[in-house]
Amino acid sequence: MRSLENNTEVRRTSLVSYVLERGYVSVQDLSDHFNVSKVTIRGDLTALEEAGAIKRQHGGATIPKDDLPGTIAFQARARIDQEQKQRIGDLAATLVHDGDSIMIDSSTTGLYLARALKNKKDLKVVTNGINTSLELLKSSHSVIMVGGMINDRTYGTVGRLGRNTLSEIRIGKAFLGAKGVSIRDGLTDTNLLEVELKQAVIEVSSQLIAIVDSSKFSTMGISSFAPIEKVSIIVTDSGVPMVEKAKFEDLGIQVLVA
DSSP states (O other): OOOOTTOHHHHHHHHHHHHHHHSEEEHHHHHHHHTSOHHHHHHHHHHHHHTTSOEEETTEEEOOTTSOHHHHHHHHHHHTTHHHHHHHHHHHHTTOOTTOEEEEOSSHHHHHHHHTTTTOOSOEEEEOBHHHHHHHTTSSOEEEEOOSEEETTTTEEESHHHHHHHTTOOEEEEEEOOSEEETTTEEEESOHHHHHHHHHHHHTEEEEEEEOOGGGGGOOOSEEEEOGGGEEEEEEOTTSOHHHHHHHHHTTOEEEEO
8 A cells, every 4th residue: 555654634534444354353454454654554453543543452553442433433533534524524614604505525625614603694505414503403404404315424324315306406505525636537435325415406506616735636536526727626635735725826716723
């Protein structure tokens, strides 16, 4: 596997999934698999244990037995680099105006956006995220939960039922996360059902806004759900390389840095 030394969030998220698949993994195995030093892996394990995602045990890591895999995966991704995601969510919220109709997907960054909307008024919010919908219910917004099969990693709904629901509505601004973003491939993801749902969202949305942390500029999912010309705004953090930022801006895409 290629080195993920400089891509902490992606590595740590992958590390949790790797431990989930195997039950227990040693530091040496993790070091070999991710092609990073054992010191780096120990730092990852410390951060993930503090986040409640893994449990350190006998020179390696396991998953806490009293948690469900889906809960662990989502909570781990939500807590890793949470300050960056909160800043992205806060900045993205400035693009939302009272009375807007918006879509927020089931991404962890989307959850932080939902939390930042508490002072907005009269929003109509469509979401496929279970955690996102629960967060939005704390406010007075109108919330439409897209139905379908639940993805136990993202705690989001996918499938034909969701696509059918989306075909009946119209959305002003769609805030979507992604596994990767590039000029060549646009916005990509790793789950084909998520890709299908996001494509359906884009079809009924007037504006597509990508909410992605800077690590997503160096990764790529297996399938594209939006060509880059469909994206009007990218909201990211200060870790995005200025050269990359300029490339997107040259195409007329506004890049907002939190």
